[in-house]
Amino acid sequence: MIIEILCVGNELLSGITLNSNAHWLAGQVASAGGIVKRVTVVRDDLGEISDAVKEILARNPDILVTTGGLGATYDDLTLEGVAMALGKKIVLDERAVQMLTxxxxxxxxxxxxxxxxxxxxxxxxxSTPIQNLLGSAPAVFLQAGGTKIFCLQGVPTEMKAIFExxxxxxxxxxxxxxxxxxxNYNVMGVTEAMIAPALARIVESYPREDIYLKTHPxxxxxxxxxxxxxxxxxxxDKKEVKKRLDAIAKTIENEIARLGGRVC
Amino acid sequence: MIIEILCVGNELLSGITLNSNAHWLAGQVASAGGIVKRVTVVRDDLGEISDAVKEILARNPDILVTTGGLGATYDDLTLEGVAMALGKKIVLDERAVQMLTxxxxxxxxxxxxxxxxxxxxxxxxxSTPIQNLLGSAPAVFLQAGGTKIFCLQGVPTEMKAIFExxxxxxxxxxxxxxxxxxxNYNVMGVTEAMIAPALARIVESYPREDIYLKTHPxxxxxxxxxxxxxxxxxxxDKKEVKKRLDAIAKTIENEIARLGGRVC
Structure with missing residues (x-):
């Protein structure tokens, strides 16, 4: 299950707003076992939104989630950008009007x-509007080839409710x-470089999607x-997952000890 | 001055790490008057890094800043990805060895x-290595067509020092x-939709890069x-900037009053 995220908004590209939406969405997808393949952030610009959507659809993810740009102001251009990418018109939707009301x-x-x-x-x-009860602008769903596109709000509370x-x-x-x-191990006395060869061996011996192993200096x-x-x-399989975790943990703990480090 | 940012790391796409690097970089660029056109976040995957670099270079930004993936571990693949995108080899660089030492x-x-x-x-x-005194892995600079590429660390302290x-x-x-x-105005009694027409008129009457006007619900x-x-x-020009700010502020304040709102 491959997901891409497209965040729209100048405020995300000028240091004004921290992109906590992408972070939250990625965490949600990962918690369900899905893979966020890429996050793209573009400005409130029709051409840039449309280009990004086209590029993403060419990679054929299962789902594309966009955030932001659904509001009432001149710089809310996401739906127009999506429409442009797909060669569709923007139309006043009666269901969406009812949702606003x-x-x-x-x-x-x-x-x-x-x-x-x-x-x-x-x-x-x-496309299909989706009722937003926490704010005004409806979210929007549309299918494009093999990709389900969900255009969600930029306001985190509204975006989260619709996503969930x-x-x-x-x-x-x-x-x-x-x-x-x-x-997680917090290790004293061992650098990334010291433990890198052992971790590389572990990673090579399991299928890529079965384990996630990362060092953070x-x-x-x-x-x-x-x-x-x-x-x-x-x-x-829960048993298998646990068995694999235990086996790798044991290997890592032995390696930390061998390198003279300690877990704290 | 157009800048693109490419952040590399699975941890940014699984909800583990909040992408504060992109936020900080965007703020820095904006404070100097540069424009971050796009932020792209990809996984620790050679093909995905290489594809993203190629796509970014095709858009011909003045500067591409990458973050992350310079370390000693198996999943640090940024430099290899950049090299692949440019059809270059990865070579052991004597200057970089001296920097490590x-x-x-x-x-x-x-x-x-x-x-x-x-x-x-x-x-x-x-490419040219850049000394990193706060950590181990050097940063890397290389020129690709009209684009200056800087590959910076993922660790924020190290990345910030080199960027500055x-x-x-x-x-x-x-x-x-x-x-x-x-x-900034915090306004009670006025929605985005209410003030949108007035703001759209203001935006239309100034060159795009001279003002930034945004409502946040x-x-x-x-x-x-x-x-x-x-x-x-x-x-x-400082005087011109101030004069423009004052004129637009006056228009906005009048509009807020006309709509029955108040600034608090």
Whole structure:
């Protein structure tokens, strides 16, 4: 289950907003056993959004999630960019208008459907609006070849609610049974370079998707190097996942001891 | 001055590590008046790194900054990926070996140059290593067509030190004189949709790079909407930048009042 994420917004490219949406989405996908292959961040520019969408679709992921650019303002261009990439028109969608009306009613707001507000109900032809009860702009789903595209909001609360309800079940269904177990070592006295050969041997002896093994350098305290070693065992069978985790953990612990390091 | 950022690392695509490097880099570039056109995040995979580099170079940015994947471990593949994209070999660079030796000496570490450590001195042919005194792996500079490529570390302290010393001066020189002034309004009683038409009119009447005007929805308190309006005026002349900021600020304040909102 391959997912790509496209985040749209100048504020993500000028140091104003930290891209916590991509981080959260990646964590969700990983927790279900899916793979986020790439995150792309582009500015609020029609051509750049459209180009990025085309490039992503050419890589044929199972799902493309976009975030941001669904609002009422002049620089909210995601749906237009997606439509342009697919050679589709943007059309005022009656269902989306009803959703806007409903979301105002639910929040007990008596808003007139001005032109600016109706912009949020203009979606690529052939796509399906998704009710957003925490904000105004509906999310949008459309199928493009083998890729399911979900255009989600940039506001984290709204994005998360729609993702959990509409995208996560598809990821879970696509991946099927999935179990992951993790162990982390904080090691004193061992650098990345020291343990690298042993870890490379471990990685080579398992299928790529069954384990995740990564060292994170944590600098030096006085002259003693500190390294975090992270091991995740993944698969469909809980017993097998555990067995693999235990076997690799044992190898790593022996290697740390051999190198004169200690786990703390 | 167009910059692209390529971040390499599975941990950025599985929700383990928040991509604070891209955020910091984007802030630095913006503060000097440069434009980050795109951020791309790929996994520790040779083909994916190489593909991303090729795609970025085809867009011909002035500078490409990569982060991560320079270390001693099996999954540190950035330099190999860059070399592959450019059809170059990876070669053991004597200057990089000296830098490794020096960085160990500076940190008073008595390390043997094992094969794993020497991996950090293997760089694309024709590129230039850059001393990293806060860690081991040198950074790498190479020119590819009109693009200056800087391969920086993933460890934030190391990446920041090299960026400030070696990349930031180029960004500043490329942009030339640059001044930015900013004002932010926290507005009660006005939604994005309400103020959108006025903001669109403002944006249309200035050259694209002279102002940055963005609304950030902040949800509702009881039934009152809250919106942050951010205005940045940019340019080469301080007086002009200030004059533009004041004029637009006045227009925005009048519009907020007209809509029955208030700044708080």
């Amino acid at each position: 409903k979301s105002y009613a639910v929040r007990k707001l008596d808003y007139e459907l001005t032109e600016a507000r109706l912009k949020m109900a203009k979606i690529p032809e052939g 309800k509409h995208v996560m079940p598809l990821v879970k269904k696509g991946v099927g049974r999935f179990v992951a177990q993790e162990v 944590r600098g030096y305290r006085k002259k003693t190097p500190q390294t975090r070693i992270q091991l995740i065992s993944r698969g469909k | 020096k960085s160990y000496a500076v940190r008073k570490l008595d390390y043997e140059l094992t094969e794993a450590r020497l991996k950090m001195a293997k760089i694309p042919e024709g 010393k070696h990349v930031m001066p180029l960004v500043k020189k490329g942009v030339g004189r640059f001044v930015a002034q900013e004002v 902040r949800g509702y308190r009881k039934k009152t909407p809250q919106t942050r309006i951010q205005l940045i005026s940019r340019g080469k």
